[in-house]
Amino acid sequence: MSILSVYQDTAPEQPLKVLTHVDDIAATLADVGVHLERWQASAPIAAGASSEEVIAAYRPQIDRLMNERGYVTVDVISLASDHPQKAELRAKFLEEHRHAEDEVRFFVAGRGLFTLHIEDKVYAVLCEKNDLISVPAGTKHWFDMGENPHFVAIRLFNNSEGWVAQFTGEDIAGRFPRLED
Secondary structure: OOEEEEEEOOOOOOOOEEEOOHHHHHHHHHOOOOEEEEOOOOOOOOOOOOHHHHHHHOHHHHHHHHHHHOOOEEEEEEEOOOOOOHHHHHHHHOOOEEOOOOEEEEEEEEEEEEEEEEOOEEEEEEEEOOEEEEEOOOOEEEEEOOOOOOEEEEEEEOOOOOOOOEEOOOOHHHHOOOOOO
């Protein structure tokens, strides 16, 4: 189940609100410029499917977003708990950063916690299978895949370089709840 917890950025110990209904989550995020929607595959996806098979199963939705928003690159990232660099990858994504482009992720399987720092609020969005989140360019955020990651996600980019982060140097991410495995 997708969950949104909204905090005051100075009070990580107690959320101001917690939402579990996807329409309420999407409306609250839309108020701060973040897009959330649910997708369904147009074809069945077998466990261990190739990147090409995963993209093909969601081709209509991918093409729609690419045409509407000008994304030029799509790929699939898959991470499991046996990945030899899982701790290093987690640490890299856990630092507050921003991008010069939108960060768009669709969770084909598994889950991840996107935490957005917008003005004086922190929005912790637990994304799970079928969730697409689009974080606008310039939005400060961090991502937690958990100590034992398990996710397959489609990523869309405005540039051919892929994931390029500008780290803020702030330590706020370490003060807020992380993804529990």
